[in-house]
Amino acid sequence: MLDFPLWRRLFLWGITLVAALAALPSIASLAGARWPAALPDPTVNLGLDLAGGSHILLEADPAQVARQRLETMEEAVRNELRTAEPRIRHGAISTTGGRLSFMVENPSQVDAARGVLEPLTTGAGMTGQRDWTIEVLDGQRVVMTPTPAGLELAVTQAMDSATEVVRKRIDALGTREPTIIRQGDNRIVVQVPGLEDPQALKDLLGQTANLEFKLVDTSVLQTEIAQGVVPPGSQIVPFAAEGGGAPGSAIAVRRLGGIRGDSLTDAQQSFDPQTNAPVVTITFDSQGAQRFARLTTENVNRQFAIILDEEVLSAPVINEPILGGTAQISGNFTVESANQLAISLRSGALPVDLMVVEERTVGPDLGADSIRQGVLAMALGTLLVIGLMVAAYGRFGLYATGALVLNVLMILGIMAVMNATLTLPGIAGFVLTIGAAVDANVLIYERIREERKRGRRVIAAVETGYKEASRAIYDANITNFIAGVLLFLFGSGPVRGFAVVLIIGLFTSVFTGVTLTRMWVAGWLRAKRPTDLTI
Amino acid sequence: MRLLKLVPDDTNIHFLKWRVPFYVVSILLIAASWALVLTKGLNYGVDFAGGQEIRVTFTEQPEAPIAQLRELVGGLGYGEPVIQRFGEPNSVSIRVPLPEGAEDQPGAATAIGNRVIGSIEGEFDGVRRDANETVSGKVAGEFRSTALYALLAAMLAISIYIWVRFEWQFGVGALFALFHDVSLTLGMFALFQLEFSLQIVAAVLAIIGYSLNDTIVIYDRIRENLKKYRRMPLPELLDLSVNETLARTVMTSLTLLIALIPLLLIGPASLFGLTAAITLGIFVGTYSSVYMAAPILIWLGVNSDSFVPRETAADLQERRARGEA
DSSP: OHHHHHHHHHHHHHHOOOOOOOOTHHHHTTTTOOOOTSSSOOOOEEOOEEEEEEEEEEOOOOHHHHHHHHHHHHHHHHHHHHSSOOOOBBBOOOOOOOOOOEEEGGGGGGGHHHHHHGGGGGGGSSSSSSEEEEEEETTTTTEEEEEEEHHHHOOOOHHHHHHHHHHHHHHHHSSOOOOEEEETTTEEEEEEEEEEEHHHHHHHOOOOOOEEEEEEESSHHHHHHHHHHTTTEEEEEBBBBSSSSSTTTTEEESSSSEEETTTTEEEEEOOTTTOOOOOEEEEOOOOOOHHHHHHHHTTTTTEEEEEETTTTEEEOOOOOOOOSSSSOSSSSOOOOHHHHHHHHHHHHSSSSEEEEEEEEEEEEEHHHHHHHOOOOOEEEEHHHHHHHHHHHHHHHHHHHHHHHHHHHHHHHHHHHHHTTOOOOHHHHHHHHHHHHHHHHHHHHHHHHHHHHHHOOOHHHHHHHHHHHHHHHHHHHHHHEEEEEEEHHHHHTTTHHHHHHHHHHHHHHHHHIIIIIIHHHHHHHHHHOOOOSSSO | OOOOOOOOOOOOOOOGHHHHHHHHHHHHHHHHHHHHHTTOOOOOHHHHEEEEEEEEETTOOHHHHHHHHHHHHHHTSSOEEEEEEEEEEEEEEEEOOOTTTTGGTTTTTHHHHHHHHHHHHOOOEEEEEEEEEEEEEHHHHHHHHHHHHHHHHHHHHHHHHHHHSHHHHHHHHHHHHHHHHHHHHHHHHTTTTEEEOOHHHHHHHHHHHHHHHHHHHHHHHHHHHHOOOOOOOHHHHHHHHHHHHHHHHHHHHHHHHHHHHHHHSSSSGHHHHHHHHHHHHHHHHHHHIIIIIHHHHHHOOOGGTTTTTOOOHHHHHHHHHHHHH
16 A cells, blocks of 8 residues: 555656646636746636626527428418419418418319429438428318428527527627537527627627518508508518617518518628718629519619518618619618628528527626635635644645645646636635545544554554545545536536536545555655654 | 644544434424425525526725615616625625516516616716626526436435445435435525525535535444444444544534635625535534434444345355355
8 A cells, every 4th residue: 555666656746747737827827927838828718707708598499490481381382382284273371280281172183282292391301201291181181290300400400500690790799719509409508708798799699680671562551550450462560669660660561572681792881871870781692683673673663661570670762773782771770780780681690589598797807806806715725724734634734735735736737638617616616625625634644543543553554544544535525426427417607617626626636635645655654664653 | 743633532422312302303404494495485596586687886986875776776667676785895786586477588588687787877877797697587497497406316326326335224314414404505595595596506516515425434434333343232333433533524524614714704705605505514414424324324223234244045055165164
């Protein structure tokens, strides 16, 4: 037990020094000092609660994806049946209950209908599974039901592209090192350190940026709109708060025949040359430019509505055809809101609406205060523990002190190498580890005391002390490890930082408190060969 | 040099003499804790209740205008806000509950937060936004259930480990001690209506870990003594084990306490709840190791045979088969 050959001592010291040295860049950065650029610099990440910044959890509603798929499918089905040879006549298409269902007027055409619809239902994946099932009820009614697998795939794809859009938008804000991660089936975690104004970010992410140009249905009277009665083929769209209309008012637009603003190559905030008001100038790609030119050519002197996320921004009259492929979107913008819209349009529309379901923002000043107070408390706690240990165990207390200091350095060093994140509860984890790490030493030393009292000789007492105490030390650390892992698995954000420190601390405290001190004690026993111990 | 000895050598305190009254008191305390949790309820922070917590510092005032704030924020019509000093005298935390029926509206909490901050900044100068936490009702519900699962899973997993490493009676004893610790901590939070947040759950898990530390050290000694003194009556043997490990128990609890107290007194305000819960847990956990985990072994009928098994017929046969007569 007390035999430490040279290679073993070198090995143990090697591990200790590497891990402890890895902590130095982090300490330098916490203390505000500069670390020489020539040296490797693994640094522990500071959590948002220490560095300041925002953590935002966004959630999409899978039902919305399902609804959109249903709408797209309805459009496609209508189209297929109309263009089929011979044309398949059908009754109204119902979309209630998440399914499409319609009557085929001529029962003999049911098989033909099934034939033209079949290609629409194959999955996008390569497995050959279908996204929709087609059933025929009572020989005449066709029912199309989305399969769970198809729906799941659609949600995954929508979330993937939503994550991409979120990334583009955050990059456009010019923030440094944002973290954007998909979480679960329908969530995205966004973490942005050191953000001055989280509101801008939230506004940006909350904007779906689904831009549409639709013709205004001027045949509908305001009173009809107020009652919510519109002819089929038209829909009521309210004015946006920052839009041109009176608050709470709405207009009717034609559902079909408009164009969508997803075929843009650019969007920039600019100023209206006449009124000098902030506007957004958009540039269509060639296809979008053609469609926009056709829409404006065919509808000169008519009113069309610019609709953003189901709200009318403005409804200008088309004075002349717009052929250049650029257009100006005016609304009641400020420079910031126009700029924000430009960013959203550039990065593309979100395939689903995202809602902020959790937000945690910490100002940079508070974070700095927390670090200072936390480090101070930690230093004071360490000093007190060292004082107590030396007073109680003398020379052995000094060994425990050495182990404690190296323990703290090693935890920090390992966290830096693992690129782990230090959070505010993580600091509490450090303090707790400092208090608990010496437990191993206390157990061993108390046992040595006992063995000496029972009359064992020095070497035997030390050996038995280490051996007998180790069992309880390992059991205790393993149970703590279990609690730590569960904390890590179930915890979120800052609490995970606590678990990380505790878990790493368990390993390093056994290493420093048991292995290293045993090596030191063994070295001392061999060199001095004491006949009595002061312990 | 004379070394500090907190516990004199060879103590012989009859801890277990009072085990029945202590058990009765402990069980009553556990029952009282749960009664408090169920009747008064836990004072959930935003993590578990959902809603908004906003922390601001009034940089131009020595003291935060709490009464005015209460009127201002209360006047916004989101129900009664909870406004407390947070750390420095000029810092406050403002908690606004989620309005009724907002559970299903993910954007509701954010909108409320914006209005609260906006109105405070409109009313006072030198308002520094320190932190802002918004949790929707749905996410809060998820936090509640994961926290519960984490606590249950930790207690179960640890008990199973102890059962495997020791004997089933020890596993039951450890589980009971943990249940005691968790119950009393929750009861304390219910009694004083301290804010119960995710951090507190982390603290409770840490308490579970460190209470176990004590329990294991004592159990380990009990196991050792069971092998050593095969004829000693169990109560006496438990007393001996607790006394032998007493110096260590006191010393370790003390090092933990003196490490935590600076954090409690001068540490960051947002760590106060976590640190206070752990500090409390050290007392509760140490007590439970001696008075909950150990005596239960008597009632569960632990004896030396659990560790040094008598030779069974099968063993005898095997030994004979090996030719060892």
